[in-house]
Amino acid sequence: MKVDIFQYSKMLAKNHINIIYNGPLWAEKLEIFADILQRQLDSDELSLNVSQSVFSVFIEQINNMILYSAEKEYIDHPDNEHLEVSRGTFILGAQDKTYYIQSGNVIKNSHVDMLKNRIDYLNTLDKKELRKYYMQQMNSENDNPESKGAGIGLIEIARRATSRIDYEITPLGGGLSYFTMYVVI
Template sequence: MNASDLYALGERFNQNRTLLCFNGPISRSLIEEIGNALKNYLNAEHARPAEAMDVFSVYIEMIQNIRQYAALNGDVDASATVVIGRRDDSRYVVSAGNLVKDEDGQLLVARIRELAALDKPALKVEYKQQLHKPRTPGVASGAGLGLIDIARRAGAPLEASLTPAAGAGQAFFSLSVVI
């Protein structure tokens, strides 16, 4: 990337009110460092404590889901794209994405659309039902409590997309959460 491209990228980040952006393999230590940077940004922006906790919790849940999915599928890199920014109405937007098997992505997008159609009381009921479902140790529950918790913290319906990727049978899954 040359200097003028970097300037244009910085300008785009400013226009989109991007606070934090990361793209690449994500390790536990990097998750922690990004989390610390996020806390510092939220403190500098004087975010309300409850709002800051929601933004941080959603970031952690999303990135942990990406790492767990990668581990279950033998992907040691666990690459992700994470963007956290502000909207004009002073809400925060946490977005994250990663490569997934196309069929997994389709199921996930369908589940997110189901959750996006629920109001807060219905999400609470869904959460309690999921909480009481039996779990098999060592088997991923897929779009379970964590995703429902994200939907409960969101200030708007969740938005998900699936974009075909260069790999056979792969797609890039993206989730955006407004807080």
């Protein structure tokens, strides 16, 4: 398929999009994107706090896609002949030292209510309450060695965001939905 790259680049510039990706995601690819983002943040000469917040939210969003995407595929990998990886999409944009990170991936409908309830709850908390809730959850995670850290990442995203977490869940049928998260830092 041929894409009008000129029109596409104009759309990216108009929306202040610096990085966009759609495809398979796994730990090594996350490291590559993290390195690219770190170089971008270094060149933008941001305060350490803003730079750390953007980096942390980016890592959490990509990691959530890797862990929870219901859309999987297998790739040939040097260390693992048929490595199962997740699929997802993310966008990183910036305008006037304000960053936004948008991510999207397919999720199981069995996760929808829990995800909505958790984000809706986090969106009711102020920064002080988020910190307190984060500490409570960290302590309870330490008490449960079986936990995969579910929820801590969302709390970290909410703590670092400069506004509420914006999200959409679009039913796809077949027991699946598409989850989109938009975070401003």
